[in-house]
Amino acid sequence: PVENDLLVYADMPRWEIQLRFRRGVLGNLGAANNEDEFSYKYKRAFFVDWRVCDRLKMELFTFMDYVLDTTYPDKPKMITGEALLQGLQQVVQRPFRVVPFFDPGPWGGQWLKEVCDLDRSEVNFAWGFDCVPEENSLLLRFADMVFETPAINLVFLQPQKLLGQKVFEAFGAEFPIRFDFLDTMEGGNLSLQVHPLKEYIKEKFGMPYTQDESYYFLEAQEDSYVYLGLKENVVPEKMIGALEAAQEGDSGFDADAYVEKWPIKKHDHVLIPAGTVHCSGANSVVLEISATPYIFTFKLWDWGRMGLNGKPRPISLEHGKASIQWDRTTQWTKENILNKVEKVAEGEGWVEEKTGLDETSFIETRRHWSTQKVTHHTHGVVNILNLVEGREAIVESPTGAFEPFVIHYAETFIVPAAVGEYTVRPYGESEGSRIGTIKAYVRQEKLLTPQTN
Structure with missing residues (x-):
């Protein structure tokens, strides 16, 4: 000292x-x-x-x-x-x-302005960072x-009480899950992108785990879509050649010829394991649930547009082409990572569903629909939740260990591992109506190997 x-x-x-x-x-x-x-x-x-x-x-x-x-x-x-x-x-x-923060972007939309009551004079808001403790x-x-x-x-x-002892032992004093919003309502497509596999991010950047993620669609219009996975029989050399030509400015890149485009609706949950080519389309609002090494997004194509500063945004084609998993095509995507929703429990006035993430990720997500009180338990692992349906809900301790905590639509909140048992129920304007929450936590069985893809 x-x-x-x-x-x-x-x-x-x-x-x-x-x-x-x-x-x-x-x-x-x-x-x-x-x-x-x-x-x-x-x-x-x-x-x-x-x-x-x-x-x-x-x-x-x-x-x-x-x-x-x-x-x-x-x-x-x-x-x-x-x-x-x-x-x-x-x-x-x-x-x-x-404390959340918000940022405009070249593809940003108008939804966050209205729902989060943000500055109407801004051109748009693309990102809403509602649970990134490293920067919030x-x-x-x-x-x-x-x-x-x-x-x-x-x-x-307070890493042990916040994260839980087992999560702390696996990740150290590092918050492993993040929630953020991607708003493209009246905006454009995100960049076409891919995240590195565990081996690649460790070799090139020294990171112990990678960015497996998912898109939970909070809002969507009738024409909303997501690019996810490759089309069948894509020839890697041809696709890379087309991306390289687009980067040199010789032509645009025809994403629809190489990447599968899926229609999506409100409350769809799309899983995106590292190595999967993906891109959220215009006219939707995504709650992105992901592991935290978020700086390692390799852009493949940015639709020929400029950033808000009037300059092209960086393309990471060399890293990207080394990360693409070419076997993740239409059929594989449909069977493995598109709306893999499974009912796992139900009771009076509530249903619990497992929605992801994919089998190789260390993140588990559970969705609860309820008109009554639902009991949760951290089981010694930090929980992160967002109110995805309903105006208001209230979080309470069955033993009165903490003061009741009111949350509102689209708000993310953290329940430390030390809290243990807690309940969530409709409140205020939502009393008597159905609410929905999405909860993420670290899978116990993945704690010894958090870096697994």
Whole structure:
């Protein structure tokens, strides 16, 4: 530990750091590069700055006399280090939400603006990050002051109670599941993309597990669709040649000739194991449920459009073509990863369904439809839920261990492993109506090998 008379630690959520990167008022650690491209500064921060700073923070936590919330430049707030530690100890005893953040994109839509009451003057919102603790923040109230702290601090300081002992042993102090929104209502297609297999991401990037994911369709129009898997009898060399020609600008890429296009509807659940070519289409809202190495998305084709900065977005064709699993064609996709819904339990006023993810993923998802109270249990593993149907629901402790917690449509909330038993039921405007939740957690049988594809 550093020798000091008084230690004041100034902290800031990573989303705020990214905003300052974009405004050109902040550079990377030890670099006078404020004016560099945002994409470069973000990747450098992801791989270098945040890793270095996190290690230092971990060493200093127990020595901090005071902690500064520097989220708002003109409104710093300060609490004692002991108050922060005690506050985070309380968080893991109850369900909670992190502070969401939203970002526009070249394919973004208009749904998030309305549902989440966002700035109507923005051109669109493409992403809504509702549970990415590495970059989200937490709000803690101390008397009349609301103190904002990076949510990653909770993961660092309370990993066993938050994640559960077995998950902590498998992943370390790292939150392994993320929920985010992809809004293409009145927007465009996402980029055609693929995620690397475990062996590839470990060899090339040193990551222990990869981004298996799924698309849960919160909303869809009659003409909504998803690109998923390849067509039968696709010739790899021909498809790669067409992608390379498109990248060089010689022609566009005819995605419909190579990638299967499936109609989708509200509440469909599409599973996307690493190595599967995929892309959500226009006029839908996806709740993306995935493992957390989200920076490793290899774009194959971006429909010939520019990013919001007027420049082409990077294409990762070399990494992408090394990751495509060519046997994942139409029939395989239909049989293995498209709406694999199975009823697993039911009771008075409720039904539980298993919806994914695919067999090789470490993430399990369960959907509950209910008009009555449904009992859940963490079984020592962190739960992440989203209210996918209904206006309101209330989360309660059967023993009164935490205060009742009200959630609203499309809100994601985290139930720490330490909570144990909890219930969810319709509330407020939804009383007497059916609600739906989707729950994700780490599969117990996958804990010893979280990096399995």
